[in-house]
Amino acid sequence: MARPDDTLSRPGFTPPYILERLREHGSPRQRRCAEATLTHDHSFRALRGPQAAERLPAASAPGRPARYIYTAEHRETLPGRLVREEGQPGIDDPAVEEAYRWLGATYRFFWEVFERHSIDAEGMPLIGTVHFGQDYDNAFWNGTQMVFGDGDGELFRRFTVAIDVVAHELAHGVTERESGLVYAGQSGALNESLSDVFGSLVKQFHRGERAAQADWLIGAELLTEAVQGRALRSMAEPGSAFDDPVLGRDPQPGHMDQFVVTQADNGGVHINSGIPNRAFYLAAQALDGYAWEVAGRVWYATLRDPRLSPDIDFAGFAALTVDNADRRHGRQSREEQAVRDAWRAVGVMP
Amino acid sequence: MSRVDDPHRPRLGPGSRLTIRREGGLAHFPGLAAPRCIEGDKCTPGQRRWLERLLGEVLEGGAVEASRTQAEGQPSGADRRVFRLAIDEPGEAAGGGADDTLPPRWTLIVDETRAPGSLVTLWRHGELGEEP
């Protein structure tokens, strides 16, 4: 997989990843941030503590979330220190408040649209840790809880700022529980796409937007003004979200003709997800109305379909969405046709 | 801690190349994905021993050997960032040139939150230690 840029420019090394880029292109603040991220302790960082969910009340009443927000206090130990739990008054920390609020909005979406009671459909507590690490540029789902970094402040803002990013992480928990989609290759790209689909739907539901009004961007609030880009991803126009000297150019394809074969990123799970993302967008646009009402329900029914195998590919998933549209709305219905046309438009169906 | 006979112990000779990539995360940014390569013949024997010890530490700290399937090596969850470490022998290919179609001889995936600080520093700065 090595490419010409793997070769050396000084003894022993390729040009280092971001530090040199920031030295060449970066502002003084970027340079300070790059240095600050180097102050990792020089030993193994703490391994995972007891699974947070085991130490908490198991479930809430149907229709009500059970949110627990922790702070990692800029370390990398999970879950950290509990700072706000369900029903307690707010505190003076925007990251805590955003995590609490957006997890609540995501819970409300899954409950009101799909009658799903939390991640496991049994009221599982929603556990979020904020202030993870130093200037940490990421958010993730660790199999038990959601984790949010503060961002470096120059390229990325804090990762709780975007409702669709918080919803994206929670949706990974739902997908894991429902389907166990293998996080690699095409099934991994479908896993990623489902998180973007539900992430975007949570945002649209929260804002009361119809499909035609939505921006179909993921993480639009996350990138600072210093970045030449508008979001992490665009579901409507994959590949157009950013083109920046430091971040590079949005690598997402929107059609099977541009499917990216790579070892990186678990076989391109955040790259090729552009293809099913665009299929969902096209189906929702064709059906108009609120995207969660028809297209969202078809995708959710597909996620819960027992025929969805953990290693399913795009074509298999597409066939299941068409079949679920057929079951819900009838063969040759406008809904089934819109879903089929969407997958044809991105080259997944013939 | 001597584990000379362990067949899984990473070995770095003068003909080896160690590649370190940081992968994954909520989005893929090509500009942040450039790999770092360390050529064995540009290192002193002491630096290669230091690297072997670091790789052994990474392995013992919970990293997963990813030689069998891609999915097997992944930590649970989603959007996690990992370091992918690979050793190959570019000179082994026919004609002596680097044959990049060959799979690496040894690949390891380690969650970034479990990576030793010295690996993070190596990847960011290219700072090598040296063993006697």
Ligand SMILES: [Zn+2]
């Ligand atoms: Zn994701």
